[in-house]
Amino acid sequence: MLPDNGRMPNARDLQPLPVPPGSGALAVLPALTRALHGDGPALLPVAAGDAAESRRLVAALADGTPLTAAEDHPDDPTALVIATSGSTGAPKGVLLPASALRASAEATHRRLGGPGHWLLAMPTHHIAGIQVLVRALLAGTSPHAVDTSAGFRPDGFAAAARQVLAADGPHYTALVPTQLARLLDAGGDGLATLREFDAVLLGGAATPPALLRRAQDSGVRVTTTYGMSETSGGCVYDGRPLDVAKVDVDGETGPILLAGPMLARGYRHQPDAPAFAAGWFRTGDLGRWQDDRLEVLGRADDMIISGGVNVAPLPVERVLAEQPGVREACVLGVPDQEWGEAVVAAVVPADPAAPPAEDALRATVRERLGSAAAPKRIAFLPELPLRGPGKPDRRALAALLVS
Structure with a gap:
C-alpha cells in the first residue's frame, strides 16, 4: 500500500544535471548511463551556462520533493525529466522512463540502417540533443560533439565531424534547420563533411521545402523528423511513423495524436494532465494524411x-x-x-x-x-x-x- 502522500517507499529524488555547452556536454555520459540503468536519482538536464533559467526550472520541477508513485515505477524508472515551456512559457517537466528513451533510440537505428556513430551538434538539455547521446550509448559507440563555445560554426562542425567519420560503420548527426542552412551557405569543409553522414536528422522546427530540396541537391542525406519531448524525440521520419509509433489524426484535418512505447509517463506535478489519456498523447498540432505520409500544419493555438x-x-x-x-x-x-x-x-x-x-x-x-x-x-x-x-x-x- 502507498502512503497517504502518494509517494512510493524509498521514493527516488529528481536531481538537476547541469549540462555544459558544446563538447563539454559529453561529461554527462556517466550520469546518463546510470539514469538509463535506474541507478541513482532521476535527472533534470539544465543549461549550465544559463544560471537564471536553471534556477527557474529547478524551483518549478526539482523542488526537493521525491517522485510520486504516478511519476516513477520500480520496474521502469523515470530516467529523465525534460523541461519544456511549449507554447505557453510555463515550465513543464516531461517524465521519460528509461524504456521510452530506449524504444525511441532503437527504432531510430532500425529506420536509419543500424546502430552507428553519432555527432552531437545541439544543446543537450533538450530532448533532440540528449537523444543523440542515448543512441550512442545504446549503440556502444563513443559520441563526439561540436564545439559551440563561440556559437555554431561550419568550421567547428567540420572538425568534430572528421572525428566521427574516422570510425568504421554508419555515421549520423542531428541538426535544426538554421544549422543546416548555415552549413549549406558556407560550403567548404562543413558541407563536405556533412555529405559523408549516412543520415542527417532534421527537426526542432518546421523545415522549409526549399531548404530541404537545396540540401538534397547538395548531396546531403536529410531525414526530416517530427516529435517532441513527450515522445522521447522524433517519432515520425519523413512523414512516416517509426515502427513503434502510432499516429492518429482527429478528422480529415485535425489534432495529431501519438502513441507507443516511446511515450512519456506524463508531466511532473500534473498527475491528471489532459494531454495524456488512454495511452495517447494529444500533441496540440494540426495535421492531415497525404497518401501514407503525415503532413504537419502547425500548432492549433497558432x-x-x-x-x-x-x-x-x-x-x-x-x-x-x-x-x-x-x-x-x-x-x-x-x-x-x-x-x-x-x-x-x-x-x-x-x-x-x-x-x-x-x-x-x-x-x-x-x-x-x-x-x-x-x-x-x-x-x-x-x-x-x-x-x-x-x-x-x-x-x-x-x-x-x-x-
Whole structure:
C-alpha cells in the first residue's frame, strides 16, 4: 500500500544535471548511463551556462520533493525529466522512463540502417540533443560533439565531424534547420563533411521545402523528423511513423495524436494532465494524411482567424520560404480592428540590402493559398528570434511586430 502522500517507499529524488555547452556536454555520459540503468536519482538536464533559467526550472520541477508513485515505477524508472515551456512559457517537466528513451533510440537505428556513430551538434538539455547521446550509448559507440563555445560554426562542425567519420560503420548527426542552412551557405569543409553522414536528422522546427530540396541537391542525406519531448524525440521520419509509433489524426484535418512505447509517463506535478489519456498523447498540432505520409500544419493555438477565415501559418511560411530572396519566414496573427486578426509575415531576406518585393510575395501567397492567407503586412528582419532548439519564438516576434 502507498502512503497517504502518494509517494512510493524509498521514493527516488529528481536531481538537476547541469549540462555544459558544446563538447563539454559529453561529461554527462556517466550520469546518463546510470539514469538509463535506474541507478541513482532521476535527472533534470539544465543549461549550465544559463544560471537564471536553471534556477527557474529547478524551483518549478526539482523542488526537493521525491517522485510520486504516478511519476516513477520500480520496474521502469523515470530516467529523465525534460523541461519544456511549449507554447505557453510555463515550465513543464516531461517524465521519460528509461524504456521510452530506449524504444525511441532503437527504432531510430532500425529506420536509419543500424546502430552507428553519432555527432552531437545541439544543446543537450533538450530532448533532440540528449537523444543523440542515448543512441550512442545504446549503440556502444563513443559520441563526439561540436564545439559551440563561440556559437555554431561550419568550421567547428567540420572538425568534430572528421572525428566521427574516422570510425568504421554508419555515421549520423542531428541538426535544426538554421544549422543546416548555415552549413549549406558556407560550403567548404562543413558541407563536405556533412555529405559523408549516412543520415542527417532534421527537426526542432518546421523545415522549409526549399531548404530541404537545396540540401538534397547538395548531396546531403536529410531525414526530416517530427516529435517532441513527450515522445522521447522524433517519432515520425519523413512523414512516416517509426515502427513503434502510432499516429492518429482527429478528422480529415485535425489534432495529431501519438502513441507507443516511446511515450512519456506524463508531466511532473500534473498527475491528471489532459494531454495524456488512454495511452495517447494529444500533441496540440494540426495535421492531415497525404497518401501514407503525415503532413504537419502547425500548432492549433497558432491558427489565425482573419475575417472569419481560418489561416494556418505553416503553409504560408512554406510558400514564402520557397520564393527567391527569402531565407526564412514566420507567420502569425496580430490584433486588428477590421479583421480581428491580421496575417503578418516576418521575413529574413537572403540579402538584407536587396529584400524581395512585398507585392510579389503577397501575390504568390494569394495565388497559392487564397486571399485570406496573403499577409496584410510583411516585415523584413535580420534574423528571427528563437527559443529552444531552433524554434521561432512567436511570442517575442508578436511583441516586436506589434511594437
